[in-house]
Amino acid sequence: MNNKYKSILIVILFIIVIFNCIVDKTYAVVNDANRNFKRITTDDGLSQISVSTIIQDRKGYMWIGTGDGLNKYNGSKFQVYKYNHKENSISGNSITDLKEDLDGNIWVGTTAGLSKINTITDEITNYLPNENGCNISHYRIRAIMVSKKGDILVGTNDGLNIYDRENDNFIRIYNSEDYNSSLSNQEVYSLTEDVYGNYWVGTRNGLNRINNKTGILERYFAHEDDENSISHNFIYSLHADNLGYLWVGTYYGGLNKLNLETGAIEKFMPGLDSGIPGSYIRDILRDSRGDVWVATDNGFSKFIEEEKKFIKYKSSRYNLGSLISNDTMTICEDSSGAIWIGTSEGISLFNPENLFNYYKADPFDNNSLSSDNISGIYEDNDGILWIGTMFDGLNVFDRKNNKLIRVDQIEDYDGEFYISNNLVRDITGIDDEIWIATENGLDKYNKNTKEKIQYREESGLPCNDVRTLLIDSEGILWIGTRDGIGISDRNGKFGNYSQSFMDAGVNKLFFNDIHEDKDGMIWIAGSIEDGLIRFNKKTAEIKKYNYFGENKEASNNTYNYIISINSDSKGNIWLATDYGIIKFNKESEEYKRYTEEDGLPNNFVYGILLEDEEYLWASTNYGITKFNIEEEKFINYESADGIQGNEFNQYAYFKSNSGEMFFGGINGLTSFRPEQINEKEFIPNVQIESLSTNYGKLIISDEIKLDYKNNQLEFEFFLPDYKDNRKINYAYRLFGLDKEWVFSESKTSINYTNINPGEYVFQIAARNSSGKWSEPTSIKIKIDNPPWKTHFAYFCYGTLVIIIIYVIWNRVKILDSMVKQRTLELNNKLIENNVLYSKLLSHEKYKNNYFINLSHELRTPLNIISSTQKVIENLNNQEQKIPKEKMAYYMNSIKRNCTRLMNLIDNIIYTSKIESGTYRLNFKQHDIVYLVEELALSMKELIEENGIELIIEPFIEEKIIECDDIEIERVIMNLISNAIKFTNRDGIIQVFIWDLGDRIKISVKDNGIGIDPKYHKSIFDRFSQTYSESTEEHGGSGLGLTLSKQLIELHNGIIWVESELGKGSEFIIILPVRQ
CATH class of the missing domain: 2.60.40.10 (Immunoglobulins)
Known part of the structure; x- marks a missing residue:
């Protein structure tokens, strides 16, 4: 191509670009393309700014796919998913598509494979070609679709894949050049399902429809000679709406609208007719309101089907509320109806429901506002908007003709008009006259006569810094300044009320606002010290209300700073303050304050406008609010709803005669008709x-x-x-x-x-x-x-308690029984002890008797021996010769008593030895009959001397037994001696012997005084001689029977007594034959 043609082409392209810019500007003024967008970028936590796909799941989470990671967003924080070869992670970081299936799983397409996220467990399953038996056709995932019945289709760089749920794998559908019913191309870029259940597949070369009933695949191609064919074969995006249309976006081939019923196709290309911003169609969406939105490589747009044109939304580096980037990639509508736009530089979010108009400055467009910092607003009788700014003069905007003229200290309006200062505070007007309050004077302009007049202090103004204006019901202009208040008639004749206010106790002549109520009363917003001031025009009475604190009596109040005033027909004065809205009843002088705690978006309130008796609107430092006066409820709107921004300005509020409201802030001007603003009915569940x-x-x-x-x-x-x-x-x-x-x-x-x-x-x-x-x-x-x-534990506790109670009861019962038994035993023991005590007493008595008897028995023979010795000694002293018979008698007496003493001593010695266990018997074979007879016969003379008859009657002639003959003789002698003692003269002592086979029985029986049966057991005990008068009479130590019993037991025999008082006694001995 030569230089001439190159130059011509450059000129043509330049003309086209300039023309498109003019067209864009025109649309920017007359339509809603000046929407305010909320931005979400990496500064908010997004993993990367290039956003390729966005969906919202059934729980309300926003899933955002970027060039570097997947983001799960809940409105305040992001959870980022990235590839990590060490952990169970998604297959890749570059996200291409997202879909939620009927089970709530999130399917993630990446350039490195397909992933499925279980949103309940956060477990991730990856599907990669030829790994773990997976037969998905390619790593690069282009598109994912979930059908109404749950089918999952995945488009890749190498064909279409249908998920086999039963086998957790995929069925491939390929392109075949030889088969017309196959895919038109291997590279699948887009998928959708139409209202009839048919699947549509967009490829790099053609559009495909899969009939859901027959399974037949039908191809659609672009044909230059066919007006009813698609515009381009590279199908990049598809969207089937609920009205029976298929929207087909192509790669630099524009947009197509296919009527599924008739087959008719409408084509939309960039240019004058359609106004579509770009030919590379990235995404398409018909939202729940029926609006169609299109994302292109050159901006975002809304399609107006009735007019067949597009409203374009473009990015501006000078407007942070504009679209974040023209390179738009994806569109999503969330459950609230908000539209999310993913771009190459982040996310733009806006609410399309609310019809807020938005005007702002554009440094490259002289037909836009001179500044975004709006201060004063007024609409005149011709519908012309007069818009003041903080430092950039005045804007006169003819909205009908889309013409805006900037007026400042240098440039004239209509060639004749300029203003006193570029800082415009307030604007008002009457008929054709416009009054402009500036920081350096008051300006009046007559639209018809083109007359302009500037007023300053020398003209009668209280102060050049004019802050607020009011034209009252009588046509009088009230002027509030930084240092005084005055009035002016229409001829410019000024009056000054400053001194009157000072005389009434107004401390500072600093006034923020002036308002007239329905009764003609003037209300003035004074300084923080003065609060609200009422001026009665009829009486010139001035009254202050500076008690708007926690209570009327509060001193040093900091709640009196009033910014603006309005009133309703019910006698309420509404005050905008730096701490909420105050409702003041001028009759009762009662007030109520509304703050953030009551639902106000921000406590710093600038302006209040009444829609009607039911609602009022107010601007704040965080959006505007609609207040239901009766229900006392706030409905708040912020920048995402389409208003200029969240921060507004003082004096920048106005309600036109038609009811349209205007609020200005630091980022432009918002206008709206209250009846068209929908209340926020949407409120999802937490x-x-x-x-x-x-x-x-x-x-x-x-x-x-x-x-x-x-x-x-x-x-x-x-x-x-x-x-x-x-x-x-x-x-x-x-x-x-x-x-x-x-x-x-x-x-x-x-x-x-x-x-x-x-x-x-x-x-x-x-x-x-x-x-x-x-x-x-x-x-x-x-x-x-x-x-x-637990219940089981309490059951166990109950059971245990019952067992314990039973055990205790049983134990108590046992103890009671034991106590009773023990009591009985103790009683018995007590009885026994009493018996023992009696025995002890008796033993003591016996002991005493024993020792008395013992001493008596010892003393008696000793006395006899002593007396005999004295008789012999006396006879010798008298030198008398003792006859032989006498001497023999004396010697025999001495001998007999000595023998008696020896026996007594022997008994004591033997008893002690036996009791100590040191005494041993000398067992030998003896004829027991002979031993007993000889011993009894040896005592016959003694027995007969006492007048007692002895009878010996053995029932056997001879019986040899093993015994100690000496000790047996001692026992028999003791028994016979006892019998002699307790048998009266003329009595009888009998000795019997019986053979019992292996035993022998010996009996010594008398017919003496006898023994009480209760003493039968005790008579053999030491110290227990049976007491009676006869016993006392006969004396005796009692050792004989004790020794006898001990000796018989040493022979392994037994001895007992059978006796009754007065009937004599019989002592019986049983001895074994063998030891």
């Missing part, structure tokens, strides 16, 4: 996104059961309302623990500690910026009792 306990996070479900150790709970939640999430307030309670709802401002997590076991219901609700509360979201939580507090 989503509980996580529940953590002492031991980590749990999977969220409607009912959660915990053990007793999990008694610390942390809930995290969010409200999926992304248009205005700054002013979301929450109310929560743990039913069963909290008695009342707990309110929290924008806090999205709650902790509970040391919760007792039991059943609880956690409830969370949210209030959006409109003051509307959502329905509570609930989770049932049951914390089990510890094992020792």
Whole structure:
């Protein structure tokens, strides 16, 4: 191509570019393309600014795919998913498409494979070609579609894949050059399902329809000679709407609208007719309102079907509220109706429902405002807008003819008019006269006569710094300045009320606003010291109200700074202050203040406009608000709703005669008709996104059961309302623990500690910026009792208590029985002790008797021996010869008593030896009959001397036994001696011997005094001689029977007595034959 043609081409392209810019500017003024967009970038936590795809899941989360990671967004924080070869992660970082299936799983297409995220467990499954048996056709995923019945289709660089749910794998559909019913091309870029259930597949070369009933694939191609064919074969985006149209976006081939019923195709190309901003169609969406939105490589647009033209939204580096980038990639409508636009430089978000008009400055467009910092607004009788700015003069905007003229200190309006200062405070007018308050004077301009007059202090103004203007019902102009207040008639004759106000106690002549109510009363916003001032035009009475604090009596009040004033027909004065809105009743002089706690978006209020008796509107430092006067409820709007921005300005508010409202701020001018602004009816339910306990996070479900150790709970939640999430307030309670709802401002997590076991219901609700509360979201939580507090445990405790009671009762019963038994035993023991005591007493008595008897028995023979010795000694002293017979008698007496003493001593010695266990018997074979007979016969003389008859009657002649003959003789002698003592003269002593085979029986029997049966056992005990008068009479130590019993027992024999008192006694001995 030669230089001539190159030059011509450059000129043509330049003309086209200039023409498009002119067209763009024209549309920018007359349509809604000046919407205000909310931006989301990496500064907010987005992983990367190039946003390729956006979806919202059923829980309300926004899933955002970027060039470097997948983002899960809840309005306040991002959770980023990235590839990590060490962990279970998504297959790649460059996200190409996102879809949610019917089970709530998120399918993620990347340039490195396909991933599926289980949103309940956060588990990720990757599908890669030829890995783990997966047969998906290619790594690079271009498009994903989930059909109404749940089919999942995946388009890749190498064909179409249909998910086989049963085998968790894919079925491939390829292109075949030889088969016309195959895909038109291997590279699949877009997928959609139409209202008839047919699947549409966009490829690099042609459009394909898969008939859902027959499975037949039909191809669509572009043909230059066919007007009813698609505009280009490279199909980049597809969208099937609910009206029966298929929207086909191409790669630099424009947009196509296919009527699915008739087959007719409409084509939209960049140019004068359609106004579509670009020919590279990235994404298409028909939203829930029926509007069609198109994302292109050269801007974002809304298609007006009735006019078949596009409203274009473009990015401006000088407007932070504009589209963030012209390189738009994806569109998503969330559940609230907000539109999300993904671009190469981040996300733009706006609410298309509210019809706010937005005017702002553009340094490259002289037909735009001179500044975004708006100060004063007025609409004259011809509908011309007069817009003042803070430092850039005045703008006169003819909206009907789309003509805007800038007026400042240098440039004239209509060639004749300029203003006193570029800082315009306030504007008002009457008929054709326009009054402009500036920082350096008051200007009047007559539109008809073109007359312009500038007034300053020398003209009669109280002060050159004019702050507020009012034309009252009588046509009088009231002028509030920084240092005084005055009036002017239409001829420019001024009056000054400054001195009158000072005389009335007004401390500072600084006035923010002047307002006239329906009764003609003038209300003035004074300084912070003076508060509200009322001026009665009829009486010139001035009254101050400076008590708008916590109470009327409060001193040093800081709540009196009034910025603007309005009034209603009911006698209420409405005050905009730096601490909320005040409703003041001029009759009762009572007031009520509304602040952020009541739902106001911000406490610093600039201007108040009344829509009617039911609603008022106010501008603040965080958006504008609509207030329902009767219900006392606020509905708040912020920049995402389409207003100029969140911060507004003083004096920048105005309501036209037609009811249109204007509010100006630091980022331009917003206008709207209140009746066209829809209230925010949308209020989603709060989503509980996580529940953590002492031991980590749990999977969220409607009912959660915990053990007793999990008694610390942390809930995290969010409200999926992304248009205005700054002013979301929450109310929560743990039913069963909290008695009342707990309110929290924008806090999205709650902790509970040391919760007792039991059943609880956690409830969370949210209030959006409109003051509307959502329905509570609930989770049932049951914390089990510890094992020792379960029903089974209590059953065991009950059983154990019963057992314990039974054991105790039984033990008590046993103890009672034991006590009774023991009592009985003790009683018996007591009886025994009494018996023993009696015995002891008796033994003591016996002992005494024993020793008395013993001493008597010892003394008697000794006395006899002593007396005999004395007789002999006396006879010898008298030298008398003792006869032989006498001497023999004396010697025999001495001998007999000596023998008696020896026997007594022997008995004592033997008894002691036996009791000590040192005495041993000398067993030998002896004839027991002979031993007994000989011993008895040896005592016959003694027996007969006492007048007693002895009878010996053995029943056997001879019996040899093993015994100690000496000790047996001692026993028999003791028994016979006892019998002699206790048998009266003429009595009888009998000795019997019986043979009992291996034993021998010996009996010594008398017919003496006898023994009481109660003493039968005790007579053999030492110290226990049976007491009676006869016993006392006969004396004796009692050792004989004791020794006899001991000796018989040493022979392994037994001895006992059979006797009754007065009937004599019989002592019986049984001895064994063999030892």
